[in-house]
Amino acid sequence: MGEMNNIRNIVILTGAGISAESGLRTFRAEDGLWEDHPVEEVATPEGFRRDPELVQRFYDERRRNVRDAQPNPAHAALAKLDREWDGELLIVTQNIDDLHERAGAQRVLHMHGEALSVWCRACDARHPWEGTLLDGPPCPACGAVALRPDIVWFGEMPYEMDRIFAAIARADLFVSIGTSGAVYPAAGFVQQAAAAQARTLELNLERSNGSHWFDETRLGPASVLVPEWVDEVLA
Numbered sequence: 264m265g266e267m268n269n270i271r272n273i274v275i276l277t278g279a280g281i282s283a284e285s286g287l288r289t290f291r292a293e294d295g296l297w298e299d300h301p302v303e304e305v306a307t308p309e310g311f312r313r314d315p316e317l318v319q320r321f322y323d324e325r326r327r328n329v330r331d332a333q334p335n336p337a338h339a340a341l342a343k344l345d346r347e348w349d350g351e352l353l354i355v356t357q358n359i360d361d362l363h364e365r366a367g368a369q370r371v372l373h374m375h376g377e378a379l380s381v382w383c384r385a386c387d388a389r390h391p392w393e394g395t396l397l398d399g400p401p402c403p404a405c406g407a408v409a410l411r412p413d414i415v416w417f418g419e420m421p422y423e424m425d426r427i428f429a430a431i432a433r434a435d436l437f438v439s440i441g442t443s444g445a446v447y448p449a450a451g452f453v454q455q456a457a458a459a460q461a462r463t464l465e466l467n468l469e470r471s472n473g474s475h476w477f478d479e480t481r482l483g484p485a486s487v488l489v490p491e492w493v494d495e496v497l498a
């Protein structure tokens with residue numbers, strides 16, 4: 264991936280690895296979130312039905328951690344790219360933190376939902392939410408005690424898939440940052456990008472499940488690789 268010229272439309276996929284250096288835990292490392300919270304218990308509709316308090320407590324803690332975290336140089340670099348890139352750009356993030364936005368990025372799509380948003384099961388309204396849900400607060404719109412995390416759980420459909428597929432179909436460059444390629448549909452985006460003749464670049468701490476699909480893989484921390492790459496593509 265020597266030249267970065269004749270690139271107009273870029274799609275970037277980010278995962279937990281881009282927020283690791285902001286102190287937010289990833290999922291599948293040895294100290295990963297899924298080590299001490301089995302996915303089935305805290306990230307499925309069945310788990311929520313079985314033990315809603317356990318799930319509310321888990322996401323109350325995620326919300327607290329997100330609020331206490333700060334964007335790192337990788338988030339700042341993508342925000343700079345968003346400001347200065349006059350072609351199409353879409354940052355599709357699997358992350359539920361708001362660090363892309365807090366760094367200043369605007370063209371961001373949260374395909375797995377957001378920690379700082381809640382969803383009313385009674386009236387379907389969504390609300391920004393910085394606090395907790397364990398204490399059963401009423402929905403600001405309808406008053407029902409029926410708020411759940413606005414998170415896409417396993418078995419649920421990720422958000423805005425049509426918009427994502429349309430962006431990938433038009434992409435000249437697809438960049439994957441800080442994701443293990445363990446979870447579909449995100450893990451399949453690189454194959455769609457390649458099929459649409461986009462060039463594909465992976466920036467990750469270690470080789471991922473999907474590395475073999477990429478034209479180029481650069482290994483290292485996002486806080487180093489992402490600013491370097493953004494400078495390259497803006498040059």
Ligand code: APR
Pocket residue numbers: 277278279280281283284289290291292295357358375440441442443444445446466467468469470471483484485486
């Ligand atoms: N810089 C770059 N990459 C990093 C860093 C870092 N500082 N630290 C870790 N990584 C890489 C790891 O090598 C790993 O490949 O980030 C990746 C994190 O992988 P996961 O923990 O599986 O997180 P992610 O890929 O985002 O998971 C996808 O799975 O559980 C679901 O909904 C959850 O959105 C999540 C999805």
